[in-house]
Amino acid sequence: MNSDAPIYHVESAHGVHIKLQDGRELIDGMSSWWCAIHGYNHPEMNAALTQQLDRMSHIMFGGLTHSPAIELTELLVELTPSLLQKVFFSDSGSVAVEVAMKVAIQYWQAKGQAERQNFVSLRRGYHGDTIGAMSVSDPETGMHTIFGDALQKNHFVEQPGCRFGGSSNAEDLLGLENTFRNNQNIAALILEPIVQATGGMWFYSAEYLQQARILCDKFDVLLIADEIATGFARTGKLFACNHADISPDIMCLGKTLTGGYLTLAATLTTNEVADTIDSGEPGVFMHGPTFMANPMACTAAATSIKLLLESPWKENIRRIENELRHGLEPCQEFESVKEVRVLGAIGVIELTQEVAMTSITKDFVGSGVWVRPFGRLVYLMPPYIMDNDTLKTLTTAVVSVIERHFFD
Numbered sequence: 001m002n003s004d005a006p007i008y009h010v011e012s013a014h015g016v017h018i019k020l021q022d023g024r025e026l027i028d029g030m031s032s033w034w035c036a037i038h039g040y041n042h043p044e045m046n047a048a049l050t051q052q053l054d055r056m057s058h059i060m061f062g063g064l065t066h067s068p069a070i071e072l073t074e075l076l077v078e079l080t081p082s083l084l085q086k087v088f089f090s091d092s093g094s095v096a097v098e099v100a101m102k103v104a105i106q107y108w109q110a111k112g113q114a115e116r117q118n119f120v121s122l123r124r125g126y127h128g129d130t131i132g133a134m135s136v137s138d139p140e141t142g143m144h145t146i147f148g149d150a151l152q153k154n155h156f157v158e159q160p161g162c163r164f165g166g167s168s169n170a171e172d173l174l175g176l177e178n179t180f181r182n183n184q185n186i187a188a189l190i191l192e193p194i195v196q197a198t199g200g201m202w203f204y205s206a207e208y209l210q211q212a213r214i215l216c217d218k219f220d221v222l223l224i225a226d227e228i229a230t231g232f233a234r235t236g237k238l239f240a241c242n243h244a245d246i247s248p249d250i251m252c253l254g255k256t257l258t259g260g261y262l263t264l265a266a267t268l269t270t271n272e273v274a275d276t277i278d279s280g281e282p283g284v285f286m287h288g289p290t291f292m293a294n295p296m297a298c299t300a301a302a303t304s305i306k307l308l309l310e311s312p313w314k315e316n317i318r319r320i321e322n323e324l325r326h327g328l329e330p331c332q333e334f335e336s337v338k339e340v341r342v343l344g345a346i347g348v349i350e351l352t353q354e355v356a357m358t359s360i361t362k363d364f365v366g367s368g369v370w371v372r373p374f375g376r377l378v379y380l381m382p383p384y385i386m387d388n389d390t391l392k393t394l395t396t397a398v399v400s401v402i403e404r405h406f407f408d
C-alpha cells in the first residue's frame with residue numbers, strides 16, 4: 001500500500017454510517033470487509049452481547065460447553081446443505097480454511113490413503129493469508145512470489161470463464177477433469193462457490209459448480225466450499241452453494257458469520273467425514289484453538305443469523321440488487337469502464353486500468369462515502385439494512401467519482 005495513502009480516524013459507527021473524528025459521516029459501502037450485514041450498533045445485537053458479557057465473556061471449550069455454542073451449532077447445521085452435520089469453531093476465515101485442509105488430510109489418512117495430501121483450486125481464487133490457505137490461493141495475485149518456496153505445491157485449474165446465469169463450458173471442466181485424472185494424491189478441491197471475491201469479484205456459472213461436484217464424486221475427491229465471503233445471503237441465496245443445489249463435503253464460514261461484530265469462523269463437515277476421522281488414528285481431529293467457540297462471538301453469530309432469518313432477506317437482497325444495478329448502470333457508458341456486474345448485494349465496476357488509491361480514496365471520502373477499491377475494481381458490498389435513498393446516494397457518488405477520476 002502507498003505510504004502516502006490517507007488513513008481516517010473513526011470515532012463511531014451507527015447503522016450504515018461511519019463517523020470520523022473530524023465530524024464527517026460516510027455511507028459505508030464495504031460493510032467492514034463485507035461482514036457488517038445489519039450495520040453498526042444494532043440494538044438487538046448490542047443487547048444480546050451485553051447480556052452475554054454479564055454471564056461470561058469467555059470459557060475454555062475443552063470438556064466444557066455453553067448455550068451460545070450449542071444454539072449456533074444447531075442453527076448452522078439446520079441452515080447449511082443437509083449433509084453438513086458437524087461444526088468446528090475457530091477464530092478467523094484463514095484458520096477455518098486450514099482446518100478444512102487438515103480435515104481432508106486426516107480423512108484420507110484414516111482411510112489408509114495417507115499419500116493424499118495435495119489440493120486442487122481455481123486460479124484467481126482466494127482462501128486466506130496463512131501458509132496453508134496461501135498455498136491454495138491464486139499463485140499470481142496471491143503471495144506466491146514472496147512465500148512460494150514455503151508453500152506446498154498444489155494444483156491450479158483455470159478460472160471458470162463461464163458467467164453466472166449462463167451454462168458451463170466444456171473446456172473449463174476438461175481442465176478440472178484432467179487435473180483429477182493426472183494426479184493421484186489429491187485430497188480435495190477447494191473453491192469459492194459462484195463468487196471469486198478477492199481474486200477479482202468474478203461471478204461464474206452455477207452449472208460449473210454442479211459439474212465440479214460431479215467430478216469430485218467421480219474421482220473420489222472431497223469438495224471444500226469456501227463460503228467465507230458468500231455465506232448468509234450476500235449472493236441472494238443463503239449460501240452460494242444453493243445456487244447449484246449442491247452439498248460440499250466441507251464448508252468454511254467466516255466474515256458475515258457474526259454480523260461483523262467479532263471474529264469467528266466455522267468449518268462444517270459431513271457425518272461421513274467426521275466419523276471416518278474418529279475411526280482412524282489418533283481418533284480425534286488434531287486442532288484446538290485456545291479461543292474456540294468464544295461465547296461472545298457465538299452469541300453475536302446466533303443473534304445475527306436469527307435477525308437475518310426474521311427479516312424478508314430474499315426480497316431485501318433483490319431490492320439491493322436492483323438498486324445497485326440501476327445506480328451503477330451509468331458507468332457502463334464510460335470509456336474507462338470495462339464492465340458493470342451485479343449479483344445479490346454485490347455491485348462491481350471493472351475498470352480498464354488500475355485506480356490511483358490515494359486520490360480516489362480522498363475523492364470518495366470527500367463525497368461522503370466509504371469505498372475501498374482494489375486493482376481495477378471498484379465495488380460495493382453494502383450492509384443489508386441500507387435503504388433505497390441511501391443506496392442511491394452511494395451509487396451516485398461512486399459513479400461521479402469514477403467519472404471525475406478518469407476524465408479530469
Ligand SMILES: *Cc1c(COP(=O)(O)O)cnc(C)c1O
Nearest residue numbers: 092093094126127128226228229
Ligand atoms: C476473507 C476470506 C478468507 C480469509 O478470512 P480471514 O478472516 O481474513 O482470515 C478466506 N476465504 C475467503 C473466500 C475470504 O473472502
